[in-house]
Amino acid sequence: MGxxxxxxxxxxxxxxxxxxxxxxxxxxxxxxxxxxENETRTEDSEAxxxxxxxxxxxxxxxxxxxxxxxxxxxxDEEDVNQQKRIDRSLGEILSKTVPGFSQSTEALTDFGQTxxxxxxxxxxxxIPQTTPLRDGRRSLNSIDPDAxxxxxxxxxxxxxxxxxxxxxxVNVITKRPGEGEFEALSEAGAKLSATHPExxxxxxxxxxxxxxxxxxxxxxxxxxVQRNGRFDASGDRIPADPFGVQGGLxxxxxxxxxxxxxxxxxxxxxxxxxxxxxxxxxxxxxxxxGLGNGDASERIxxxxxxxxxxxxxxxxxxxxxxxxxRDDDVYGSGLDAQVYYGDLLTRFSKFPGFEQVExxxxxxxxxxxxxxxxxxxxxxxxxxxxxxxxxxxxxxxGIDGPTTTPRMDQHAFAGFAQVEAPVTERILIRAGVRHExxxxxxxxxxxxQGVFVQGDxxxxxxxxxxxxxxxxxxxxxxxxxxxSQGFSLADIGRAIADTTQNNAAxxxxxxxxxxxxxxxxRLFGDAWDTTITGFYSxxxxxxxxxxxxxxAKQAERIWxxxxxxxxxxxxxxxxGGTFTWMAGKVDLDEDGDFEEDLDSTRIPPVKITAFxxxxxFDWWRARLQGLYSGNRAPxxxxxxxxxxxxxxxxxxxxxxxxxxxxxxxxxxxxxxxxYFPVLNQAGALDFAFSRAxxxxxxxxxxxxx
Numbered sequence: 001m002g003x004x005x006x007x008x009x010x011x012x013x014x015x016x017x018x019x020x021x022x023x024x025x026x027x028x029x030x031x032x033x034x035x036x037e038n039e040t041r042t043e044d045s046e047a048x049x050x051x052x053x054x055x056x057x058x059x060x061x062x063x064x065x066x067x068x069x070x071x072x073x074x075x076d077e078e079d080v081n082q083q084k085r086i087d088r089s090l091g092e093i094l095s096k097t098v099p100g101f102s103q104s105t106e107a108l109t110d111f112g113q114t115x116x117x118x119x120x121x122x123x124x125x126x127i128p129q130t131t132p133l134r135d136g137r138r139s140l141n142s143i144d145p146d147a148x149x150x151x152x153x154x155x156x157x158x159x160x161x162x163x164x165x166x167x168x169x170v171n172v173i174t175k176r177p178g179e180g181e182f183e184a185l186s187e188a189g190a191k192l193s194a195t196h197p198e199x200x201x202x203x204x205x206x207x208x209x210x211x212x213x214x215x216x217x218x219x220x221x222x223x224x225v226q227r228n229g230r231f232d233a234s235g236d237r238i239p240a241d242p243f244g245v246q247g248g249l250x251x252x253x254x255x256x257x258x259x260x261x262x263x264x265x266x267x268x269x270x271x272x273x274x275x276x277x278x279x280x281x282x283x284x285x286x287x288x289x290g291l292g293n294g295d296a297s298e299r300i301x302x303x304x305x306x307x308x309x310x311x312x313x314x315x316x317x318x319x320x321x322x323x324x325x326r327d328d329d330v331y332g333s334g335l336d337a338q339v340y341y342g343d344l345l346t347r348f349s350k351f352p353g354f355e356q357v358e359x360x361x362x363x364x365x366x367x368x369x370x371x372x373x374x375x376x377x378x379x380x381x382x383x384x385x386x387x388x389x390x391x392x393x394x395x396x397x398g399i400d401g402p403t404t405t406p407r408m409d410q411h412a413f414a415g416f417a418q419v420e421a422p423v424t425e426r427i428l429i430r431a432g433v434r435h436e437x438x439x440x441x442x443x444x445x446x447x448x449q450g451v452f453v454q455g456d457x458x459x460x461x462x463x464x465x466x467x468x469x470x471x472x473x474x475x476x477x478x479x480x481x482x483x484s485q486g487f488s489l490a491d492i493g494r495a496i497a498d499t500t501q502n503n504a505a506x507x508x509x510x511x512x513x514x515x516x517x518x519x520x521x522r523l524f525g526d527a528w529d530t531t532i533t534g535f536y537s538x539x540x541x542x543x544x545x546x547x548x549x550x551x552a553k554q555a556e557r558i559w560x561x562x563x564x565x566x567x568x569x570x571x572x573x574x575x576g577g578t579f580t581w582m583a584g585k586v587d588l589d590e591d592g593d594f595e596e597d598l599d600s601t602r603i604p605p606v607k608i609t610a611f612x613x614x615x616x617f618d619w620w621r622a623r624l625q626g627l628y629s630g631n632r633a634p635x636x637x638x639x640x641x642x643x644x645x646x647x648x649x650x651x652x653x654x655x656x657x658x659x660x661x662x663x664x665x666x667x668x669x670x671x672x673x674x675y676f677p678v679l680n681q682a683g684a685l686d687f688a689f690s691r692a693x694x695x696x697x698x699x700x701x702x703x704x705x
Contacts, residue, residue: 060160060161060369060384060386060418061334061336061369061371061384067420067428067470068470068480069428069429069430069468069469069470069480069482070154070155070156070158070468070480070482070484070518071100071154071155071156071518071520071531071533071535071562072152072153072154072155073097073098073099073152073153073155073564074150074151074152074153075093075094075097075098075150075151075152075153076150077148077149077150077175079093079097080093080145080148080149080150080151082623082653083096083097083145084145084146085189085653085664085665085666085698085700086651086653086666086667086668086698087104087668088144088145088204088225089104089106089140089141089249090140090141090143090145090148090151090172091104091105091110091113091140091141092104092106093145093151094140094151094153094170095113095607095627096609096625096627096651097578097609098153098155098578099155099533099562099563099564099578099579099580100115100116100155100168100535100560100562100580100582101113101114101115101153101155101580102114102115102604102607102678103604103605103607103627103629103677103678103679104677105242105243105677105679106242106677106679106692106693107241107242107243107246107247107248107249107677107679108138108141108246108247108248108249108252108282108315108316109137109138109141109243109246109247110137110138110139110140110141111137111243111246111601111679112243112600112601112640112678112679112682112683113140113679114167114601114602114603114604115153115155115167115168115170116155116156116167116168116516116535116537116558116560116582117167117537117558117560117582117584117598117602117603118157118166118167118168118486118514118537118558118602119164119166119167119488120165120166120167120168120169120170121161121163121164121165121168121169121170122139122140122142122170122172123161123169123170123171123172124142124143124172124174124278124320125172125173125174125276125278125320125322125324125340126161126171126322126324126338126340126367127320127322127340127341127342127363127365128161128163128164128342128363128365128390128392129142129318129342129344130164131344131346131359131361131392131394132163132164132488132489132490132491132492133361133392133394133408133410133440133489133491133492133493134359134361134394134395134396134405134408134491134492134493134494135491135494136344136346136348136359136361137246138247138316138344138346139170140170141247141282141316142280142316142318142344143172143174143256143278143280143318144223144225144254144255144256144280146206146208146221146223146256147174147175147221147223147256147258147278147280148172148173148174148175149173149174149175149176150173151170151171151172151173152169152170152171152173153168153169153170153171154168154169154171155168155533155535155562156168156484156516156518156535156537157484157485157486157514157515157516157537158466158484158486159416159432159434159436159464159466159484159485159486159487160416160418160434161388162388162412162414162416162434162436162464162487163388163390163412163414163436163438163488164486164487164488164489165486165488166486166487166488166512166514166539167486167514167537174258174260174276174278175208175210175219175221175258175260176219176260177210177211177212177217177218177219177260177262178210178211178212179212180211180212181211181212181213182209182210182211183209183210183211183704183705184207184208184209184210184704184705185206185207185208185702185703185704185705186206186207186208186702186703186705187205187206187207187700187701187702187703188203188204188205188206188700188701189203189204189664189698189699189700189701190202190203190204190698190699190700191203191666191696191697191698192696192697192698193229193230193231193235193693193694193695193696194672194694194695194696194697195231195232195233195234195235195672195694195695196229196231196235196236196237196694199228199229199231199237200228200229200230200231200696201228202225202226202227202228202698203225203226204223204224204225204226204700205223205224206221206222206223206224206702207221207222208220208221208222209221215263215264215265216261216262216263217261217262217264218260218261218262219258219259219260219261220257220258220259220260221256221257221258221259222255222256222257222258223254223255223256224253224254224255225252225253225254225255226252226253226254227249227250227251227252227253227254228250228251229250229251229288229304230248230249230250230693231693231694232301232674232691232692232693232694233669233672233673233674233675233691233694233695234674234691234694235694236301236303236304236691237250237288237304238250238304238690238691238692238693239288239291239292239302239303239304239305239690240284240286240288240289240304240349241289241291241314241349241688242677242680242688242690243679243680243683243685243688243690244291244351244683244685244687244688245291245314245348245349245350245351246348247284247314247315247316247348247349248284248286249284250284250286250288251284251285251286251287251288252282252283252284252285252315253282253283253285254280254281254282255280255281256278256279256280256281257278257279258276258277258278259276259277259278260274260275260276260277261274261275262274262275266327268328270327270328270329271325271326271327271328272324272325272326273323273324273325274322274323274324274325274326275321275322275323276320276321276322276323276324277319277320277321277322278318278319278320279318279319279320280316280317280318280319281315281316281317281318282315282316282317283313283314283315283316283317283347284313284314284315284349285308285313286308287306287307287308288304288305288306288307288308289307289308289309289310289349290305290306290307290308290309291305291351291352291687292304292305292687293686293687294686294687294689294690295686295689296642296683296684296685296686296689297684299676299689300689301676301689301690301691302686302687302688302689302690309350309352310349310350310356311350311356311399311400312347312356312358312399313347314347314348314349314356315347316344316345316346316347317343317344317345318342318343318344318345319341319342319343319344320340320341320342320343321340321341321342322338322339322340322341323338323339323340324336324337324338324339325337325338330370332372332373333370333371333372333373334370334371334372335368335369335370335371336367336368336369336370336371337366337367337368337369338366338367338368339365339366340363340364340365340366341363341364342361342362342363342365343360343361343362343363344359344360344361344362344363345358345359345360345361346358346359346361347359347399350400354401355398355399355400355401355402356398356399356400356401357396357397357398357399357405358396358397358399359394359395359396359397360394360395360396360397361392361393361394362392362393362394363390363391363392363393364390364391365388365389365390365391366388366389367386367387367388367389368386368387368388369384369385369386370384370385370386371383371384372384372385379421380422381419381420381421382419382420382421383417383418383419384417384418384419384420384432385415385416385417385418386415386416387413387414387415387416388412388413388414388415388416389411389412389413389414390410390411390412391409391410391411391412392409392410392412393407393408393409393410394407394408394410394493395407395408395493396493396497402446402448403445404445404446404447404448404497405445405447405493405494405496405497406442406443406444406445406453406455406493406496406504407442407443408440408441408442408443408492408493409440409441410438410439410440410441411438411439411441412436412437412438412439413436413437413438414434414435414436414437415434415435416432416433416434416435417432417433417434418430418431418432418466419431419432425472426471426472426473427469427470427471427472428469428470429467429468429469430466430467430468430469430482431465431466431467431468432465432466432467433463433464433465433466434463434464434466435461435462435463435464436460436461436462436463436464436487437459437460437461438459438460438461438489439457439458439459439460440457440458440460440489440492441455441457442455442456442457442458442492442496442504443455445496447496447497447498447499448497448498449497449498449499449500451499451500451501451502452502453496453499453501453502453503453504454502454503454504455504456503456504456505458492458504458505458507458508459508460489460511462487462511462513464484464485464486464487464513465483465484465485466482466483466484466485467482467483467484468480468481468482468483468484469481469482476523476524476525477521477522477523478521478522478524479519479520479521479522480519480520480522481517481518481519481520482517482518483515483516483517484516485513485514485515485516486513486514486516487511487512487513487514488511488512488514489511490507490511490512490541492507495507511541512539512540512541513539513540513541514537514538514539515537515538515539516535516536516537517535517536517537518533518534518535518536519533519534520532520533520534521533527567527568527569528565528566528567528568529565529566529567530563530564530565531562531563531564531565532561532562532563533561533562533563534559534560534561535559535560535561535562535582536557536558536559537557537558537559538555538556538557538558539555539556540555541554541555554586554587554588554590555586555587555590555594556584556585556586556587556594556598557584557585557586557594558582558583558584558598558602558603559582559583559584560580560581560582560583561579561580561581561582562578562579562580563578563579564576564577564578564579565577565578572614572615572616573612573613573614574612574613575610575611575612575613576610576611577608577609577610577611578607578608578609579606579607579608580604580606580607580608581606581607582603582604583597583603584597584598584602584603585597585598586598586636586638588637596634596635596636596637596638597634597635597636597641598634598636598638599634599636599638599639599640599641599682600632600634600640600641600642600644600678600681600682601639601640601679601682601683602640603632603634604629604632604678605629605630605631605632605644605646605678606628606629606630606632607627607628607629607630608627608628608630609625609626609627609628610625610626611623611624611625611626612624612625618657619656619657620654620655620656620657621654621655622652622653622654622655623652623653623654624650624651624652624653624670625650625651625652625653626648626649626650626651627648627649628646628647628648629644629646629647629648629678630646631643631644631645631646632644639683640682640683641682641684642681642682642683642684643681643684644678644681644682645675645676645681647673647675647676648671648673649668649669649670649671649673649675649692650669650670650671650673651666651667651668651669651670652665652666652667652670653665653666654666658701659703660703660704660705661701661702661703661704662701662702662703663699663700663701664698664699664700664701664702665697665698665699666697666698666699666700667695667696667697667698668693668695668696668698669692669693669694669695669696670695671695672694672695673694674691674694675691675692676689676690676691676692677690677692
């Protein structure tokens with residue numbers, strides 16, 4: 001073992017040791033409010049009386065943390081602002097802050113990133129970013145973190161928003177206007193590879209304006225990012241597409257513009273109308289867009305090869321528009337009505353011998369949520385009910401060759417009802433039902449197998465149930481758990497492109513329902529908390545890929561354990577961390593014997609994170625964090641069965657008050673560890689066996705005025 005590995009293990013042990021020496025795990029105090037699971041319970045304190053409770057909206061209404069009956073993590077604005085100084089990728093941010101969320105791909109794609117081993121639904125202000133009809137796997141890289149106020153992650157399948165949340169929900173909430181009449185934020189920053197400073201410059205600028213004029217508030221936020229090459233720990237250039245043609249961040253130009261205007265009115269300001277628009281654009285123009293060959297079996301990395309055969313620059317373009325109306329009192333009920341539009345383009349690099357393709361998904365949808373207080377036999381209940389509609393037109397187009405995937409039109413309708421019942425002061429129960437009806441109209445196509453597939457209309461109906469509860473055993477212990485179901489369509493476009501059937505009706509059964517179970521403990525004190533959760537999910541029609549990357553639909557079982565902890569161990573020192581372990585099996589021949597492990601693009605190795613935050617002075621704040629990813633060698637014949645070796649990565653964040661603003665330094669991969677991301681190791685493809693970036697350093701200066 002080299003000196004670098006010894007130092008890494010020693011530092012990780014030190015961080016973990018700081019975590020476990022406090023009572024199990026840390027909780028943020030009321031002034032920090034960092035994790036949904038970390039709400040301070042000192043309700044009789046002055047802070048609790050003056051500060052509003054932390055609430056989340058991923059349950060279809062704003063719910064206080066103390067009333068949660070599910071596993072939910074809140075990555076708040078402070079967390080996002082810290083992590084983006086280290087890495088701007090949302091997939092990277094979530095992998096380092098959320099238990100149950102798999103390791104980052106270190107690329108533009110989120111293929112291989114799962115939540116509790118299953119796919120998740122990503123929303124931006126309630127607008128779906130996932131494209132299930134032809135999955136482009138870019139949902140986590142469709143908005144810049146400068147536009148994000150917080151991210152709510154529901155771990156485990158949920159039918160609250162439906163339409164694909166079998167593994168959970170990533171609910172991205174964009175920034176809101178400030179409280180003052182006018183305020184502005186300006187910032188600029190740069191980032192370099194410490195192993196290859198030349199050709200590695202990444203720089204960004206950002207500007208935000210917000211304010212209020214009477215009953216009207218507004219916000220305008222813009223960010224531009226330019227990246228050059230990315231380099232590994234040895235100073236070697238990383239290929240423009242680190243995982244085949246799934247998308248990379250090298251040599252990209254990115255910009256994001258967020259606009260928001262709101263009008264609050266009524267006698268008690270109980271009504272609000274808000275219009276939000278966001279546009280995100282990232283495209284790659286690289287001289288190193290060729291595909292080289294390494295040797296995955298010998299762990300020889302894929303070299304960056306000079307050349308570019310793309311007909312058009314690959315990348316992602318995403319536009320969302322959202323109109324929302326809220327009324328706190330409509331005949332005694334609360335009402336939230338939303339109408340939205342989304343236009344997402346995902347363009348891949350060209351693979352030699354194949355056409356370059358792009359996926360276009362255009363969505364129009366609406367949601368209606370009504371919160372009605374009711375009384376049954378002198379028991380006060382909350383009834384949350386409503387309807388959803390989603391129209392999604394998706395097609396994958398051949399740019400410099402034939403189009404082998406049909407145009408698909410989806411009409412999805414759902415009605416739901418959820419009851420919240422505080423049985424006693426210590427017992428809260430939630431139960432609900434949701435019915436989804438989905439119709440998919442599929443056009444004719446000549447697929448890439450040379451088969452003419454006649455179009456058809458597919459119909460899917462599913463009724464989903466959920467029930468969960470939270471029991472306050474003592475002032476320091478909660479027990480929570482429950483059952484929930486999720487429902488999703490398969491990647492119908494991909495299946496049709498590969499099928500040898502001549503009619504799309506053969507795919508009628510290509511949908512899956514997932515049953516999710518969880519049981520957890522929450523322990524908390526005045527300055528610490530810990531959460532431990534066990535989970536299990538099962539599905540009879542799960543989605544994996546065989547060695548030829550053809551979709552396989554087979555029965556699956558997944559189980560695991562999560563834990564998180566935080567503590568204020570001193571006035572200016574906080575520590576914490578997370579732990580995630582899971583396993584999964586698949587039944588290949590439908591004999592009821594789950595004989596193979598699920599591959600590592602579905603089930604990640606064990607993941608441990610730890611951090612220590614220290615503020616020696618009011619003008620200086622610092623954070624050291626580490627992530628350990630374990631070994632995994634699945635007994636599998638599926639794609640993604642490559643052996644995965646462990647690695648440890650440390651990051652450093654340090655912020656100083658300088659002049660009128662704040663100067664922040666970020667260091668990613670502090671010890672310059674040399675490793676391959678989990679996805680690249682699992683895929684074990686000679687043309688996509690790329691290393692992760694080595695140490696990078698960044699500096700950002702921001703000022704409010």
